[in-house]
Amino acid sequence: MAVTLEDVGRQCGVSRSTVSRVINDSPLVNQRTKDMVLKVIKEMRYSPNFIARSLTKNRTETLAVTLPDIVGGVFPEIIAGMDEVASRHGYHVLVVFLGGARPHSATVEKLIRNRRVDAVVTVASTLSDQQVVALSEWNMPMVCVAQKSPLAIIPSVLFDNMGGAISATSHLIAQGRRHLIHLRGAQGNYDADERCRGFRVALEQAGLPVDASREFAGEFSRDGGARAVSRALEQGIEFDGLFAANDEMAIGAMEALIRHGKSVPQDVAVVGFDDVDLAHFIGLSTVKVPHRELGRAATRFALDLIEGKTVSESEVLSTEFIQRASSTPGRQLNLLQS
Amino acid sequence: MAVTLEDVGRQCGVSRSTVSRVINDSPLVNQRTKDMVLKVIKEMRYSPNFIARSLTKNRTETLAVTLPDIVGGVFPEIIAGMDEVASRHGYHVLVVFLGGARPHSATVEKLIRNRRVDAVVTVASTLSDQQVVALSEWNMPMVCVAQKSPLAIIPSVLFDNMGGAISATSHLIAQGRRHLIHLRGAQGNYDADERCRGFRVALEQAGLPVDASREFAGEFSRDGGARAVSRALEQGIEFDGLFAANDEMAIGAMEALIRHGKSVPQDVAVVGFDDVDLAHFIGLSTVKVPHRELGRAATRFALDLIEGKTVSESEVLSTEFIQRASSTPGRQLNLLQS
DNA sequence: TCACAAGATGTGAGCGGTTGCAATACAAAA
DNA sequence: TTTTGTATTGCAACCGCTCACATCTTGTGA
Numbered sequence: 001m002a003v004t005l006e007d008v009g010r011q012c013g014v015s016r017s018t019v020s021r022v023i024n025d026s027p028l029v030n031q032r033t034k035d036m037v038l039k040v041i042k043e044m045r046y047s048p049n050f051i052a053r054s055l056t057k058n059r060t061e062t063l064a065v066t067l068p069d070i071v072g073g074v075f076p077e078i079i080a081g082m083d084e085v086a087s088r089h090g091y092h093v094l095v096v097f098l099g100g101a102r103p104h105s106a107t108v109e110k111l112i113r114n115r116r117v118d119a120v121v122t123v124a125s126t127l128s129d130q131q132v133v134a135l136s137e138w139n140m141p142m143v144c145v146a147q148k149s150p151l152a153i154i155p156s157v158l159f160d161n162m163g164g165a166i167s168a169t170s171h172l173i174a175q176g177r178r179h180l181i182h183l184r185g186a187q188g189n190y191d192a193d194e195r196c197r198g199f200r201v202a203l204e205q206a207g208l209p210v211d212a213s214r215e216f217a218g219e220f221s222r223d224g225g226a227r228a229v230s231r232a233l234e235q236g237i238e239f240d241g242l243f244a245a246n247d248e249m250a251i252g253a254m255e256a257l258i259r260h261g262k263s264v265p266q267d268v269a270v271v272g273f274d275d276v277d278l279a280h281f282i283g284l285s286t287v288k289v290p291h292r293e294l295g296r297a298a299t300r301f302a303l304d305l306i307e308g309k310t311v312s313e314s315e316v317l318s319t320e321f322i323q324r325a326s327s328t329p330g331r332q333l334n335l336l337q338s
Numbered sequence: 339m340a341v342t343l344e345d346v347g348r349q350c351g352v353s354r355s356t357v358s359r360v361i362n363d364s365p366l367v368n369q370r371t372k373d374m375v376l377k378v379i380k381e382m383r384y385s386p387n388f389i390a391r392s393l394t395k396n397r398t399e400t401l402a403v404t405l406p407d408i409v410g411g412v413f414p415e416i417i418a419g420m421d422e423v424a425s426r427h428g429y430h431v432l433v434v435f436l437g438g439a440r441p442h443s444a445t446v447e448k449l450i451r452n453r454r455v456d457a458v459v460t461v462a463s464t465l466s467d468q469q470v471v472a473l474s475e476w477n478m479p480m481v482c483v484a485q486k487s488p489l490a491i492i493p494s495v496l497f498d499n500m501g502g503a504i505s506a507t508s509h510l511i512a513q514g515r516r517h518l519i520h521l522r523g524a525q526g527n528y529d530a531d532e533r534c535r536g537f538r539v540a541l542e543q544a545g546l547p548v549d550a551s552r553e554f555a556g557e558f559s560r561d562g563g564a565r566a567v568s569r570a571l572e573q574g575i576e577f578d579g580l581f582a583a584n585d586e587m588a589i590g591a592m593e594a595l596i597r598h599g600k601s602v603p604q605d606v607a608v609v610g611f612d613d614v615d616l617a618h619f620i621g622l623s624t625v626k627v628p629h630r631e632l633g634r635a636a637t638r639f640a641l642d643l644i645e646g647k648t649v650s651e652s653e654v655l656s657t658e659f660i661q662r663a664s665s666t667p668g669r670q671l672n673l674l675q676s
Numbered sequence: 677t678c679a680c681a682a683g684a685t686g687t688g689a690g691c692g693g694t695t696g697c698a699a700t701a702c703a704a705a706a
Numbered sequence: 707t708t709t710t711g712t713a714t715t716g717c718a719a720c721c722g723c724t725c726a727c728a729t730c731t732t733g734t735g736a
Contacts, residue, residue, distance in 0.1 A: 002453065002692095004691090004692055004693085005692065005693065006692080006693095014715075014716085015715070015716050015717080016692085016693080016694095016716095017693095017694080017695075017715075017716065017717080017718095018714085018715060018716080020692095020693065020694060020695085021694095021695095021715090024694085028713080028714070028715085029713095029714070029715080030713080030714060030715085033714080033715085045451075047448070047451035047452055048452065048692085048693070049452065049453055049691085049692050049693070050452035050453060050454040051389060051392045051393045051396075051398065051453065051454070051691085051692080051693090052393055052691070052692035052693040052694090052721090053692080053693055053694080054389045054693095054721095055389050055390055055393055055691090055692080055693070055694095055720095055721050055722070055723095056692090056693055056694045056695085056720080056721050057693090057694080057721090058721075060389065062432070069418070073411070073615070075414060076413060076414045079433060079435075080407070080435055083433060083434070083435045084435070087434075087435075087445065092432050092434070092449075092454075093432065093433055094400070094430050094431065094432050094433075095417060095421060095431055095432075095433055096421070096425075096430070097417075097418055097421045097422070097425075107425065110385070111430075113383075113385035114385055114386065114387065114388035115340065115387055115388060115389065116388040116389070116430075251619075277411070277615070277616065278615065278616060278619055281589075281616055281619065281620060282619060340722095342721095342722055342723085343722065343723065344722080344723095352685075352686085353685065353686045353687080354686090354722085354723075354724095355685075355686065355687080355723095355724080355725080356684085356685060356686080358723065358724065358725090359684095359685090359724095362724085366683080366684070366685085367684070367685085368683080368684060368685085371684080371685085386722085386723075387721085387722050387723070389721085389722080389723095390691090390721070390722035390723045390724090391722080391723055391724080392691095392723095393691050393692070393693090393721090393722080393723075393724095394690080394691050394722090394723055394724045394725085395691090395723090395724075396691080
């Protein structure tokens, strides 16, 4: 078995409490004793048992982050951001993938009820608003990322969906495009709604007509984007600019456009949202979301909550428009069949 | 405070051990008592305190996975695979990003010495062989992923680097390419060495000459690939086929080739290794590495080790060659400047 | 009717720490 | 010298749960 406080104490001829004080750097211990104990600790290769300590301190120094099962390019960034801040404070990050056949909130509820973690960070759409509310009953610090918190007591870290959508749309307009369409995400989805709102605001700002029939609903997927474009074309709607609610949709849309003989950006300028890795390679103009910073900010909130500090209700990070070939006249964009 | 065994016991008029027996589903309890206790547990919303249980059981039901700081497309897959198997056994996954300014092994050593996790899974290159050996001293179950274990007692989960490299190279040869070059990863890197070996073996099998001057060293990065190609071209080496040791290098190589006026696949057919998301989009032929399965297998090993089972020394997963535009005559590959 | 086995439950000692309080020692102040 | 204070250290309870063992019921066969 591992060496314990008792063992060290016996070796030094002091009690376990004295040794405990030494490792906790308490001022209540004589310097000479301290030195001796430290020496023995090193010799015996003693390390405090984290579990035992947690039991008395009632702290696990662990944060849980819940993620949807689908592995995308954005989650690793969020986790990395979390770990960055967490580790700096001696905390660790436990990842919990939900979704698929797994009963969504049961896993998290168990984690919380067992007091296995000190706080839970939930990332967009992993848990529904109702589930978040239900879990909040267990009075465990929680933080929502990229999801508007359903309760005032739970802080959320958001990013400027509308601002991003406005800059994307305005960019298309600045390029001289006047006949825009928008491929939006599912109705009721916070991100989707906000981005759609931004699209409209930008049109209004430019004095262009807002027309709901030029907004096409779809899922946040490549296929959804492709289908939405096909629908638009079938309906005979004319457009020279397209703002998709995320990059996946934008890519699907571009593929569909090309299949239909349209060229990007000549015939249709395309802009997406998220700035996934792919966007860079394909040359897709998009709105960059600061994922890593999202993770960092969420962790800061979580740590503050754990310490009992009052935190601001939420934080909104800004986004940045990035222009690439898909909306730059004269540049060539080619997708490859694979 | 949360409700404890004692509380439930008092409420039912039984002792804490009886309640403990009930929640552990021991057969030593009368059915009537059991029913009553279960009812009260539900009413009082009791959940066992995981920390306390860990203290006696000396088990945390947590696995640590150490990853390099660089967020690539492959790690999320590995984590997801781990979580998949782990959660099925009631385990959780703690992620630890190492690298950057962080003292590499100190963090992990602390984790281990504090007995905060039951096992550690280390993914390629996160920890050096020496560090793995040093950590193994603490007699904590460990598993290496995509890294040949430096000690016989530590199992490793590998994938068939050489087989993949052979199939990639053979494919180029089958396409009629006779003047191949190889962009290899750093000398001493296990993956790099194996893939290079595979390249050679395939050449030999085809009766083609093996020539070390046609192997160019570089890092596993886009830049490394680009530089290696430039070097080859500057040296006036002729080639119509290129096997890069990973996709990143292959992509960098293709960019460089195109900058130098060569077309892919007409002038040079290119094959990579890994099958990152991008490969699909760009149309890069490559060798698919089963990352998720790597995570699953590693977790199975880890769980077996925790249970004290003897495990096979290592497991080698097979790879699969995927042909795409970059090595298919007649297909067009275009990279976009961004 | 009594001894004894088996079944059901309680007791108490840990697991490895933390921490309030008491105890001791030694020095300075009265 | 006695009192008071301060710096050190030990004691023991506690965190919430597990488990070996003791105890107490009951039921059964002689």
